[in-house]
Each structure stands twice: as structure tokens, then as C-alpha cells.
Amino acid sequence: MIEQDLIKDGFNRWGYDREGYNREGFNKNGYNREGYNTEGFSKDGYNREGYNKGGFNREGYDKEGYNREGFDKEGYNREGYNKKGFNRDGIHKETKSKYDARGYDANGINRDGVTKEGQQIKNFLGLKEKVQKLASGEMSITDFIQNSKISLDELIQFAKKQKYNTNTIKRITALKKDYERYKKKFDKDSYLRHTILMINGNEVRPSQNDVDRCIRYMELNGLYICDYTARKTINDYLNGRLPEVDSMYLRTLEEEQQRLSNEIKKINQLENEIPIEEKQEVT
Structure with a gap:
């Protein structure tokens, strides 16, 4: 029994009291009665102030209120800019205007009132149209070069990902020689x-x-x-x-x-x- 193992000062031969704590106040696992180890951290890795060894609390923010990526709860860094590069007034860090280099504001809307998602849909439909017109001969390779921001190789990869039929892919692939000649x-x-x-x-x-x-x-x-x-x-x-x-x-x-x-x-x-x-x- 624990009591029988205890000696005069209340500690057993291994140096622990009835509750399992040693003279320094720590149990066999290295934690005191409050649940902290010798370094001051609990089992889940946080100190009395609620911060881990990296200096972040359970929500992932440091004492200054910034997370590991350097952003606060509102999404702004120490310089006052969010991940998109806009400050709280909606001004972009690089362009010094309300629009980023691609022409979108803090809400992701361009000057035409189209969102990035909407533009992506337009781009997607535009690429599909180019595949179909090139394959059918309705669009010449020179028209494609003049009116496209992507290369023919990129369009071919797009067609493959969209699982166009073999004949369509062959037709536009056959244009590679002319593309290299005219680009x-x-x-x-x-x-x-x-x-x-x-x-x-x-x-x-x-x-x-x-x-x-x-x-x-x-x-x-x-x-x-x-x-x-x-x-x-x-x-x-x-x-x-x-x-x-x-x-x-x-x-x-x-x-x-x-x-x-x-x-x-x-x-x-x-x-x-x-x-x-x-x-x-x-x-």
C-alpha cells in the first residue's frame, strides 16, 4: 500500500506522496497539480497564458494577434494588407489603385463588373470555341495567333483534359507546324x-x-x-x-x-x- 511505503516526511521510497507528486510537485509524467510540466506547458502543449512553444494560442494567433502566415483575424498582415494585396481601404499594394494587376478589386470584381469566377467561365467557353473552330477550319491558325493569349500547345492540353474526341485533337495538333511558322x-x-x-x-x-x-x-x-x-x-x-x-x-x-x-x-x-x-x- 502507498501508506505503508510512506516515510516520515510523507514521501515513499521513490520520492512521491500519496497523490503521486514528488518533492518538486511533479508526477511521474512530469506534470504538476495544475497540469503543467517543468517548462510550463500542459499536455496539449500550451502554457498558462494559452500559448504554445511557437508562441501561438489554440486559435493559431500570437500575442500580437497574427497567425503563422502573418495575418490577423480580419485577414490583414502587419503592413495592413490581406492575401490579395489590398488594405482596409481597398487599395492594392502594388498598383496603388483599387484594382490589382489583373484588373480586379478587393471583392474580385473587374471594371466591367465581372467576377473572377465569371471571367473564368468566359475563358473556359472561349477556349472550347477555339478548339471547335480550329478543328473545323472555321478559324485559321493566324486568327488564333492574333486573338489568343495562350499557345497552341496549351490549347491542345486543354482539349485533352476536356476529353475531346481523338479526331478533334488530331486536327488541332496537325496545326503545330503552321503555328511555329506564323507565331x-x-x-x-x-x-x-x-x-x-x-x-x-x-x-x-x-x-x-x-x-x-x-x-x-x-x-x-x-x-x-x-x-x-x-x-x-x-x-x-x-x-x-x-x-x-x-x-x-x-x-x-x-x-x-x-x-x-x-x-x-x-x-x-x-x-x-x-x-x-x-x-x-x-x-
């Missing part, structure tokens, strides 16, 4: 610095005038301009296969000269309509 933008300065063509057996370096004429020709004809199409057009022009380039260029110059001439006439007419008295005041 590169034309760099006029680089082209002029590094390009030498073989024209009738002679090396010819395209001039800026040659390039400008061809680009203007493409613009007027609504042709898609990229590195591949621009190079091909310039090459055809210098090889004499596009005589209409010069005629169209000259015609546009004449039209521009005529437009300027008409503008000058209008200005002269307006000046002639000003009363002599007003002209004298001006001079």
Missing part, C-alpha cells in the same frame, strides 16, 4: 541588319525602302504580317514576282499627297475667310 513576329531592324538574298545569282541586301513598300502592301491587302510572311513577300518582290507592290505603293503616295494638298487648300480657305481687321490684330 514569330517580324523584326524589321534585325532583318535589315542580317539579311542577304540571292536575286538572279547576285547577293542583294534588302533596303529599308524595299521593306517599307512590302509591309505597306501587306497592310493594304489585309495580309497577316509575321516573320515568315514578311520575308516571303520581300523575297517575291525583289525577285520581280510582285510588280503590284510598286504600283500600290505609288498609288498610296499619290493619295497621301492629294490628302495633304486638300488639307492645305482648306487651311488657305479658312485664312481667306478671316476678316481683314482680325488679320491685322493677329499681326
